[in-house]
Amino acid sequence: LTTTSKYERDGDGVSRRKVLECMTWTGTGLLWTLTGGVPRSLGLIGEAVAADTTGLTFLQISDSHIGFDKAANPHTSATLEEAIAKVKSLPIKPSFMIHTGDISHLSKVAEFDEADKIISLARLDVHYVPGEHDVIDEQHKLYVERYGKGAKGAGWYSFDANGVHFIGLVNVVDLKAGGMGNLGAAQLEWLEADLKSRTASTPIVVFAHIPLWAVYPTWGWGTEDSVRALELLRGFGSVTVLNGHIHQIMQKVEGNVTFHTANSTAFPQPAPGSAPSPGPLKVADDKLRTLLGITDVTFKPGQKRLAVIDRPLQGEGKAS
Amino acid sequence: MTTCRKFGSRPSAVLVGAAAILISLALATRVLAADLEVKIENFTFNPQKITVKAGTTVTWINADDIPHTVVATTKDFKSKVLDTNDKFSFTFTTPGSYEYFCSLHPHMKASIVVEAAIGQS
Numbered sequence: 001l002t003t004t005s006k007y008e009r010d011g012d013g014v015s016r017r018k019v020l021e022c023m024t025w026t027g028t029g030l031l032w033t034l035t036g037g038v039p040r041s042l043g044l045i046g047e048a049v050a051a052d053t054t055g056l057t058f059l060q061i062s063d064s065h066i067g068f069d070k071a072a073n074p075h076t077s078a079t080l081e082e083a084i085a086k087v088k089s090l091p092i093k094p095s096f097m098i099h100t101g102d103i104s105h106l107s108k109v110a111e112f113d114e115a116d117k118i119i120s121l122a123r124l125d126v127h128y129v130p131g132e133h134d135v136i137d138e139q140h141k142l143y144v145e146r147y148g149k150g151a152k153g154a155g156w157y158s159f160d161a162n163g164v165h166f167i168g169l170v171n172v173v174d175l176k177a178g179g180m181g182n183l184g185a186a187q188l189e190w191l192e193a194d195l196k197s198r199t200a201s202t203p204i205v206v207f208a209h210i211p212l213w214a215v216y217p218t219w220g221w222g223t224e225d226s227v228r229a230l231e232l233l234r235g236f237g238s239v240t241v242l243n244g245h246i247h248q249i250m251q252k253v254e255g256n257v258t259f260h261t262a263n264s265t266a267f268p269q270p271a272p273g274s275a276p277s278p279g280p281l282k283v284a285d286d287k288l289r290t291l292l293g294i295t296d297v298t299f300k301p302g303q304k305r306l307a308v309i310d311r312p313l314q315g316e317g318k319a320s
Numbered sequence: 321m322t323t324c325r326k327f328g329s330r331p332s333a334v335l336v337g338a339a340a341i342l343i344s345l346a347l348a349t350r351v352l353a354a355d356l357e358v359k360i361e362n363f364t365f366n367p368q369k370i371t372v373k374a375g376t377t378v379t380w381i382n383a384d385d386i387p388h389t390v391v392a393t394t395k396d397f398k399s400k401v402l403d404t405n406d407k408f409s410f411t412f413t414t415p416g417s418y419e420y421f422c423s424l425h426p427h428m429k430a431s432i433v434v435e436a437a438i439g440q441s
Binding site: 068070071072105106107132133136175176177178179180217218219220276277278279280 | 362363364384385386387391393401403404419420421423424425426427428429
């Protein structure tokens, strides 16, 4: 399932700053380690890891779609539970989690309640951004009241952890006919101000639901005004953009920016252009978890290309 | 199976009923155009372009496993979120061109042209 776009890095860009040495994807979660603002190798999930843990480790989950009960996966609560069990079994406890949206399927209180109940079992702080499924109600009140306290607009905000500046963006509201994801002028203005006081050496992690790069505009898999956000991030040595929405792993490195999309915990979607439309992809029951498997994304110093290894929960892993 | 109760907060249910009575009374004169259905499937509105007479009720039905909405770019009509098999109806009384889209997946666009009904000028 994993498709990879590989781009040569600029000779003295990201690698000189030793930005991302290693990341580990689980399909259910992406594990990151950053020490003193510099990401460190953590090793693979399941291995005994004797790494220095003074850095920062965080985890990404995405697209839990609690409430979805159709053929592609009638048991989305169960697979989210499996994802959280996976988080709890990690050899190094992450400092916190980010959830890149589509917590719920239909923005229902009961769905948010159920998601919260399961995710809280991880006993980690969770930083959320909404997916379009979380802001279905008028004025997206349910999401903002529950997850967006202290945030701006429909729930954008930033915070710092271990020298890394994290920015959670919202690109799923006020969508324009014919368009894709949308950040909007107010949020871009806020972003500019938020970044103004940061030094160029500050590692930046941006997370949002819909990809902030044009994965496949024909299916709306991109963000109309993401170019403006990326312009604001141009001066920074290390920028990592984490997204969900497309329910499959994709990655791209472009100059100083590394883009990733995460797997869903609920159901896969077709690869771009491989089906008449996006949407829940029904696969054989015994294949579902092979598509929710583990993928390791590894950055090694001195290497110009990032290495991706998919390690499905069932079956052999392979480098893409 | 109509979900007008659920989504037809507008007078569409009443109009559908009224239309049915009128059609039965005046079928031969074809005063009212037949009501139409637009299927939402594979992230598209099908048919994507239709032309109807004023007074026509259009019903959208979501055949996808993912929720969609039906929203006029001019805000003349706007459905609630339609889960699988949910319907939304709107009766077009004013001639004109109506563009609409899914506010969750805005690349989904379609349009309806409403022509004056026979006898209307």
